Amino acid sequence: MEHIRKQYPPFLLTANEMGKADQAAVVAGVPAMDLMAAAGKAVADAVVERWSERPTLVLCGPGNNGGDGFVVAQHLRSMDWPVRLAFLGSVDGLSTEAAHFYRAWQGDIEPFSTDLLDQTKLVIDAMFGAGLARPLEGNARDMVDAMITRNITVCAIDVPSGVDGTTGAALGKVAPAELTVTFFRKKPGHLLFPGRGLCGHLVVADIGIPESVLDELTLQTWENRPELWCQYYPWPRLDGHKYHRGHAVVYGGETMTGASRLTARGAMRVGAGLVTLAAPIKAWAVYATALTGVMVAKLEVSQESEDFDVLLLDPRHNAIVVGPGAGLAGFERIRTRKIVLKALATGRATVLDADALSAFSDDPQILFDAINGPCVMTPHDGEFARLFPEINKSPEINKSHLDDKLTRARLAAKQSGAVVVLKGADTVIASPDGRAIINSNAPADLATGGSGDVLAGFIVGLLAQGMAPFDAASAAVWMHGEVGNEIGSGLIAEDLPDHLPKVLSAFKAQYFSSHQ
Numbered sequence: 001m002e003h004i005r006k007q008y009p010p011f012l013l014t015a016n017e018m019g020k021a022d023q024a025a026v027v028a029g030v031p032a033m034d035l036m037a038a039a040g041k042a043v044a045d046a047v048v049e050r051w052s053e054r055p056t057l058v059l060c061g062p063g064n065n066g067g068d069g070f071v072v073a074q075h076l077r078s079m080d081w082p083v084r085l086a087f088l089g090s091v092d093g094l095s096t097e098a099a100h101f102y103r104a105w106q107g108d109i110e111p112f113s114t115d116l117l118d119q120t121k122l123v124i125d126a127m128f129g130a131g132l133a134r135p136l137e138g139n140a141r142d143m144v145d146a147m148i149t150r151n152i153t154v155c156a157i158d159v160p161s162g163v164d165g166t167t168g169a170a171l172g173k174v175a176p177a178e179l180t181v182t183f184f185r186k187k188p189g190h191l192l193f194p195g196r197g198l199c200g201h202l203v204v205a206d207i208g209i210p211e212s213v214l215d216e217l218t219l220q221t222w223e224n225r226p227e228l229w230c231q232y233y234p235w236p237r238l239d240g241h242k243y244h245r246g247h248a249v250v251y252g253g254e255t256m257t258g259a260s261r262l263t264a265r266g267a268m269r270v271g272a273g274l275v276t277l278a279a280p281i282k283a284w285a286v287y288a289t290a291l292t293g294v295m296v297a298k299l300e301v302s303q304e305s306e307d308f309d310v311l312l313l314d315p316r317h318n319a320i321v322v323g324p325g326a327g328l329a330g331f332e333r334i335r336t337r338k339i340v341l342k343a344l345a346t347g348r349a350t351v352l353d354a355d356a357l358s359a360f361s362d363d364p365q366i367l368f369d370a371i372n373g374p375c376v377m378t379p380h381d382g383e384f385a386r387l388f389p390e391i392n393k394s395p396e397i398n399k400s401h402l403d404d405k406l407t408r409a410r411l412a413a414k415q416s417g418a419v420v421v422l423k424g425a426d427t428v429i430a431s432p433d434g435r436a437i438i439n440s441n442a443p444a445d446l447a448t449g450g451s452g453d454v455l456a457g458f459i460v461g462l463l464a465q466g467m468a469p470f471d472a473a474s475a476a477v478w479m480h481g482e483v484g485n486e487i488g489s490g491l492i493a494e495d496l497p498d499h500l501p502k503v504l505s506a507f508k509a510q511y512f513s514s515h516q
């Protein structure tokens with residue numbers, strides 16, 4: 001019988017889940033000693049692959065991260081590398097496995113002293129990994145300070161010491177690594193800032209944990225990869241028609257007309273069959289002149305929100321986006337709120353971005369109460385803070401980890417009932433049901449005016465084609481990142497929609513044919 005290997009999606013494991021995976025591996029018959037031996041070997045392999053032989057200092061902490069360090073040191077020594085080892089702790093406090101490798105180390109064991117850095121060209125940071133509980137103190141902190149001052153090259157085991165692998169928070173100062181070797185699966189802290197920036201190049205090593213242990217864990221966090229949603233991607237069908245591909249409505253404001261035009265173009269490029277831009281009469285001529293493929297509907301000034309109602313009476317208008325350029329000044333704020341509430345009242349797929357979110361900062365509950373259908377909100381950090389002021393005060397957020405973007409996005413999704421796309425270099429997409437995805441492919445070039453407007457367009461365009469909100473948001477964020485990489489330096493928001501076809505073709509060739 002043909003054996004089909006089960007493909008696991010790109011899960012991210014918290015420290016707690018990694019501990020469970022570790023235990024499950026032991027239960028499945030892989031000794032903990034073997035796991036530590038494999039972990040240390042994997043780090044040593046990664047080190048010799050990256051660097052030539054040089055004076056190396058292995059800094060071992062009091063837990064199993066330090067245990068891995070003893071293994072690395074012995075491997076490097078057996079390859080005749082000049083290796084010194086310093087240990088912070090007592091052998092009595094070590095686990096059986098770590099104590100075994102402590103004894104197997106054939107060199108001297110020195111106390112922590114920053115003087116050791118004088119002759120050192122490479123530090124193996126085996127101080128703290130998944131067990132980090134508080135900021136570093138005493139000798140460990142002095143060592144990290146000295147490593148930072150001397151700008152020493154670091155290879156971190158599991159995480160750079162001081163980084164919380166579950167949240168990406170830095171507990172105190174952290175010496176940035178050039179290379180981080182982690183085991184079995186990535187952790188959220190490898191993808192969330194500031195952790196991500198401190199890890200340098202990340203290697204995930206197989207240490208013999210059977211993948212089937214993943215079946216025993218209830219995992220809810222993933223890295224954003226097309227494997228997660230490509231089977232739902234709405235490729236046009238040969239026998240299809242533009243009306244099968246949905247009809248997105250983009251609300252356009254009066255003054256910042258460029259924003260919603262970018263959104264509309266994004267929606268077209270991602271494949272919405274039709275896009276209508278609903279424009280207040282004052283700005284109608286601007287929109288009508290600037291847009292070709294996008295239809296422009298006129299909202300009369302005296303009754304524009306009623307005109308919006310009329311537009312929404314047509315059931316073919318199956319996805320709506322409000323926010324880019326919607327306006328917040330004076331009367332515009334009231335109008336933006338009305339338009340948002342009307343859009344939500346249809347129960348159709350809705351994207352709320354920018355001004356559509358800020359318009360409710362005085363009373364976010366009105367907005368949350370109105371969400372009763374598929375909805376995606378796309379706040380950046382500032383908009384998020386205005387809409388969810390109490391989330392940073394939530395007891396569910398560990399006070400020392402205020403940057404826990406993953407928890408914040410999850411709580412916001414639960415509270416609002418919408419899929420929340422908390423934007424940034426490490427965008428988190430969270431669903432009200434607890435699932436969350438961290439995006440990792442966005443280049444810094446995307447941090448430019450109008451880039452978020454295009455993203456909102458990608459999302460609404462996919463919603464119009466029938467994709468579920470969590471999938472649509474994840475796919476759109478990923479493609480936005482890919483397009484950013486495709487364009488690179490000099491990127492402006494106008495370029496984003498027009499480079500999408502190239503990215504879509506590559507994506508289709510790579511993923512779709514193999515997932516049919």
Ligand SMILES: NC(=O)C1=CN([C@@H]2O[C@H](COP(=O)(O)OP(=O)(O)OC[C@H]3O[C@@H](n4cnc5c(N)ncnc54)[C@H](O)[C@@H]3O)[C@@H](O)[C@H]2O)[C@@H](O)CC1
Nearest residue numbers: 022036039063064065128129130131132133134135136158
């Ligand atoms: N699958 C796994 O889970 C595997 C884990 N391994 C390694 O084991 C590590 C986790 O080991 P541990 O759970 O022992 O955790 P750590 O080695 O990160 O450290 C835990 C110890 O440090 C103490 N501690 C925490 N924060 C401190 C601070 N700021 N100052 C002083 N002491 C502090 C704790 O009380 C505990 O004694 C992983 O990061 C990885 O390197 C590997 O050996 C292989 C397998």
Ligand SMILES: [K+]
Nearest residue numbers: 125128159161
């Ligand atoms: K470490």
